[in-house]
Amino acid sequence: MATPLTQVVDIDPTLTQLRELLGERLTTSKAICERHGRDESYHPGAPPQAVVYPRSTEEVSTIASICAAARVPMIAYGTGTSLEGHVAALAGGVCVDMMQMNEIVKVNAEDLDVVVQPGVTRKQLNTHLRDTGLFFPIDPGADASLGGMTATRASGTNAVRYGTMREAVLALTVVLADGRVIRTGRRARKSAAGYDLTRLFVGSEGTLGIITEITLRVHGIPEAISSAVCAFDTLEGAVNTVIMTIQSGVPVARIELLDEVQIDAVNHYSGLSLTVAPTLFLEFHGSEASVAEQAQTVGALAADEGGREFAWTSNVEERTTLWQARHDAAYAAKAARPGGQLWATDVCVPISRLAECILETRRDVDESRLFAPIVGHVGDGNFHLALVVDPDDAEEVARTKALNERLIMRALAMEGTCTGEHGIGYGKLEFLHAEHGEAVAVMRTVKQALDPHNLMNPGKVVNV
Amino acid sequence: MATPLTQVVDIDPTLTQLRELLGERLTTSKAICERHGRDESYHPGAPPQAVVYPRSTEEVSTIASICAAARVPMIAYGTGTSLEGHVAALAGGVCVDMMQMNEIVKVNAEDLDVVVQPGVTRKQLNTHLRDTGLFFPIDPGADASLGGMTATRASGTNAVRYGTMREAVLALTVVLADGRVIRTGRRARKSAAGYDLTRLFVGSEGTLGIITEITLRVHGIPEAISSAVCAFDTLEGAVNTVIMTIQSGVPVARIELLDEVQIDAVNHYSGLSLTVAPTLFLEFHGSEASVAEQAQTVGALAADEGGREFAWTSNVEERTTLWQARHDAAYAAKAARPGGQLWATDVCVPISRLAECILETRRDVDESRLFAPIVGHVGDGNFHLALVVDPDDAEEVARTKALNERLIMRALAMEGTCTGEHGIGYGKLEFLHAEHGEAVAVMRTVKQALDPHNLMNPGKVVNV
Numbered sequence: 001m002a003t004p005l006t007q008v009v010d011i012d013p014t015l016t017q018l019r020e021l022l023g024e025r026l027t028t029s030k031a032i033c034e035r036h037g038r039d040e041s042y043h044p045g046a047p048p049q050a051v052v053y054p055r056s057t058e059e060v061s062t063i064a065s066i067c068a069a070a071r072v073p074m075i076a077y078g079t080g081t082s083l084e085g086h087v088a089a090l091a092g093g094v095c096v097d098m099m100q101m102n103e104i105v106k107v108n109a110e111d112l113d114v115v116v117q118p119g120v121t122r123k124q125l126n127t128h129l130r131d132t133g134l135f136f137p138i139d140p141g142a143d144a145s146l147g148g149m150t151a152t153r154a155s156g157t158n159a160v161r162y163g164t165m166r167e168a169v170l171a172l173t174v175v176l177a178d179g180r181v182i183r184t185g186r187r188a189r190k191s192a193a194g195y196d197l198t199r200l201f202v203g204s205e206g207t208l209g210i211i212t213e214i215t216l217r218v219h220g221i222p223e224a225i226s227s228a229v230c231a232f233d234t235l236e237g238a239v240n241t242v243i244m245t246i247q248s249g250v251p252v253a254r255i256e257l258l259d260e261v262q263i264d265a266v267n268h269y270s271g272l273s274l275t276v277a278p279t280l281f282l283e284f285h286g287s288e289a290s291v292a293e294q295a296q297t298v299g300a301l302a303a304d305e306g307g308r309e310f311a312w313t314s315n316v317e318e319r320t321t322l323w324q325a326r327h328d329a330a331y332a333a334k335a336a337r338p339g340g341q342l343w344a345t346d347v348c349v350p351i352s353r354l355a356e357c358i359l360e361t362r363r364d365v366d367e368s369r370l371f372a373p374i375v376g377h378v379g380d381g382n383f384h385l386a387l388v389v390d391p392d393d394a395e396e397v398a399r400t401k402a403l404n405e406r407l408i409m410r411a412l413a414m415e416g417t418c419t420g421e422h423g424i425g426y427g428k429l430e431f432l433h434a435e436h437g438e439a440v441a442v443m444r445t446v447k448q449a450l451d452p453h454n455l456m457n458p459g460k461v462v463n464v
Numbered sequence: 465m466a467t468p469l470t471q472v473v474d475i476d477p478t479l480t481q482l483r484e485l486l487g488e489r490l491t492t493s494k495a496i497c498e499r500h501g502r503d504e505s506y507h508p509g510a511p512p513q514a515v516v517y518p519r520s521t522e523e524v525s526t527i528a529s530i531c532a533a534a535r536v537p538m539i540a541y542g543t544g545t546s547l548e549g550h551v552a553a554l555a556g557g558v559c560v561d562m563m564q565m566n567e568i569v570k571v572n573a574e575d576l577d578v579v580v581q582p583g584v585t586r587k588q589l590n591t592h593l594r595d596t597g598l599f600f601p602i603d604p605g606a607d608a609s610l611g612g613m614t615a616t617r618a619s620g621t622n623a624v625r626y627g628t629m630r631e632a633v634l635a636l637t638v639v640l641a642d643g644r645v646i647r648t649g650r651r652a653r654k655s656a657a658g659y660d661l662t663r664l665f666v667g668s669e670g671t672l673g674i675i676t677e678i679t680l681r682v683h684g685i686p687e688a689i690s691s692a693v694c695a696f697d698t699l700e701g702a703v704n705t706v707i708m709t710i711q712s713g714v715p716v717a718r719i720e721l722l723d724e725v726q727i728d729a730v731n732h733y734s735g736l737s738l739t740v741a742p743t744l745f746l747e748f749h750g751s752e753a754s755v756a757e758q759a760q761t762v763g764a765l766a767a768d769e770g771g772r773e774f775a776w777t778s779n780v781e782e783r784t785t786l787w788q789a790r791h792d793a794a795y796a797a798k799a800a801r802p803g804g805q806l807w808a809t810d811v812c813v814p815i816s817r818l819a820e821c822i823l824e825t826r827r828d829v830d831e832s833r834l835f836a837p838i839v840g841h842v843g844d845g846n847f848h849l850a851l852v853v854d855p856d857d858a859e860e861v862a863r864t865k866a867l868n869e870r871l872i873m874r875a876l877a878m879e880g881t882c883t884g885e886h887g888i889g890y891g892k893l894e895f896l897h898a899e900h901g902e903a904v905a906v907m908r909t910v911k912q913a914l915d916p917h918n919l920m921n922p923g924k925v926v927n928v
Binding site: 108110111112113152153154155159163164166167176180181182183184185186187188189190191192193194195196197199200202203204208219220222243247248249287289290293346348349350351352380381382411412415416417418419420421422423424428431432435436437438439440441442443445446447448449450461462 | 572574575576577616617618619623627628630631640644645646647648649650651652653654655656657658659660661663664666667668672683684686707710711712713751753754757810812813814815816844845846875876879880881882883884885886887888892895896899900901902903904905906907909910911912913914925926
């Protein structure tokens with residue numbers, strides 16, 4: 001439920017000032033505000049009182065100064081694909097839609113980095129990079145904005161090899177709550193110069209400032225890429241194969257688990273005819289020789305665990321179909337229960353505990369009589385239940401909530417985290433406390449120091 | 465020069481309380497205090513008024529509570545191998561020597577992580593890990609404590625492949641300025657749960673809290689390791705080989721540059737007979753096939769740039785000799801000018817600017833008539849001048865200072881950093897400003913919020 005925060009009483013003078021700056025790039029349209037106040041999750045939305053569309057860091061800075069002077073909240077917005085209510089305007093205020101700042105500012109091919117505005121999406125970047133031999137690996141499924149991905153510390157299928165947004169971001173330009181503009185780093189690969197402000201803003205979910213420019217690491221497109229699908233007799237066999245692959249140090253680029261419920265949904269949604277069984281989707285990157293070596297190693301591990309033969313492809317179209325199906329897994333789950341609402345869980349545990357965590361969870365799902373396909377970036381120890389819930393069935397919602405809580409507590413007991421990649425938003429405030437204890441007080445201290453009037457996406461990550 | 469900070473007037477009541485807690489693990493011996501107030505750099509030291517030796521997080525917490533109540537500064541201390549005056553007790557106070565907290569708490573071999581106390585050194589950890597098939601790659605040369613390495617965001621020769629302490633640290637236990645104890649993360653590989661406090665404390669140089677436990681990623685010892693030495697006709701050829709190696713995506717584990725001045729010093733100090741020419745030291749990790757493939761690629765690049773044939777070895781003893789010589793480079797430089805003092809610079813630039821930066825710097829060194837071997841972790845764009853200066857020659861000191869300033873400004877103009885791995889200490893306060901501008905104000909805000917009385921290593925990183 002939305003935390004009750006004080007609403008701005010009279011926003012009109014502020015909107016007048018903002019309209020002078022932005023003209024038609026400010027709207028109070030009810031429909032547009034509604035759309036900007038909710039994300040793809042089951043969490044109730046809350047519309048902002050206006051939406052603005054800045055086109056430069058300077059404009060964002062001026063917007064922040066105007067809002068700060070009148071104590072009006074600001075909520076940065078990208079593609080609205082978050083999953084924990086991140087964009088809900090819990091205290092009203094102005095939604096700052098960053099999607100008109102969608103310029104790829106610079107490609108430093110020789111240094112394997114790029115400079116982008118926050119409204120650039122990951123697919124837009126990769127299309128732009130195509131001719132350079134470079135690519136940006138981080139891939140949360142949705143074609144999210146890079147600003148949003150930075151703000152939520154996103155990861156996804158390639159993180160097992162290439163890391164998350166934490167590793168990908170070299171430097172940021174950020175507009176602070178009072179309108180000041182800072183640059184958090186430079187383009188050197190490493191630096192020991194002062195506090196790591198870059199990493200402080202990565203994952204801060206718009207609560208410490210608004211990101212207006214991002215310097216990102218990119219990678220050379222590997223010489224060889226091949227994808228494979230492998231069905232298993234048991235869920236346990238599939239998970240054990242993952243664990244041994246990671247422990248053997250195979251630099252697998254993607255290793256994704258879909259249980260039989262998820263495979264069935266994917267077959268229907270994406271028109272595939274995969275064997276309905278616990279399945280791994282894999283991808284190998286490297287030289288021809290290295291890709292072959294990796295595949296051989298994983299193939300042998302899978303065979304020992306009841307894995308059937310790899311169905312291979314290095315054909316680009318077939319690979320795209322496969323990974324599009326993987327990315328559509330949540331939509332496929334939703335389509336399997338028309339009218340239902342997606343409720344995605346997101347725990348991540350140390351790899352040694354993964355089998356135990358997934359198998360216990362699977363039993364719990366079965367006992368809970370809920371529709372909850374399992375899908376996940378298992379190479380990182382991260383997996384999701386793509387629950388689809390009837391929002392009008394209070395009892396089912398209660399059972400779902402209880403299942404999610406048990407799952408999180410199970411992961412925490414295994415030294416894991418309540419969220420591998422979705423973030424806290426306002427949906428996981430209580431679990432942040434369960435996970436971090438006294439450290440949440442330190443987060444709150446940082447928040448209060450940088451945003452003393454609680455104007456930046458209030459009510460998210462930490463309550464102040 | 466040491467920033468003048470207010471000294472504690474009467475520390476005796478505090479020492480009485482601390483002595484009750486620690487007994488003989490508190491000393492006010494002048495010699496010991498002197499030794500704890502200075503590091504391996506040319507920066508003037510400043511002795512603390514006492515040194516304490518805690519043995520647990522709880523003791524550190526109690527020490528912090530006692531010191532905080534009396535407004536007594538606390539300076540965490542490891543092996544004293546820092547290079548920017550990090551440990552100087554500029555405002556007096558108590559040095560907290562962490563070296564009795566040297567337990568390896570847990571090896572989670574299946575998860576490729578370990579939990580250690582901060583006084584464990586990197587060599588101690590690797591000796592302990594030897595039988596597990598794992599190793600900890602980060603290697604700044606000195607056998608530093610892992611607490612100190614975390615606090616300074618250390619890196620070193622393997623960072624080009626395995627990252628720096630920023631990537632290696634999964635979680636920390638930290639005692640705050642008021643004695644509170646927090647845990648910044650868990651053992652999951654990734655998490656999107658709240659602000660990244662782990663990264664905030666990595667590189668904070670003891671100014672935000674005292675690190676009392678560290679969870680670190682470790683890696684499987686590669687199947688094959690081979691090292692090589694390659695001399696070049698020109699400095700430019702050596703640097704270009706580095707640039708092309710990195711840009712080709714070869715996952716080289718180490719690629720280190722030593723210019724002919726440095727090679728000459730190393731030959732004398734370590735009893736080697738390397739060709740006196742600009743030289744790369746390399747190491748390749750991987751499967752037998754992959755190591756061979758990497759070496760072939762780099763060999764071809766080197767040949768095009770005037771590199772002579774690789775002198776190879778996969779013999780453990782020979783490799784150890786080679787890398788020990790590399791690690792002793794600074795001591796070798798110092799030995800080449802008896803009575804001189806080491807003055808190590810530490811810029812890091814984007815790889816595309818590396819040749820330009822090194823060649824301009826080399827010209828500048830020659831014109832400055834200074835003894836300044838070049839040595840560095842060039843795969844990251846990071847290189848050092850291992851200047852050796854006559855401390856009694858004010859004019860030479862002035863020339864050195866001016867050279868260092870020009871070098872830093874050159875690196876900043878190339879979008880680089882004033883310090884790749886040594887940190888700020890109190891030696892680079894002004895350069896932090898030159899590099900980060902308004903962002904330093906944000907660092908100061910964070911410092912003031914977490915340490916309002918400026919008790920944690922005062923006068924370092926940011927002046928408050």
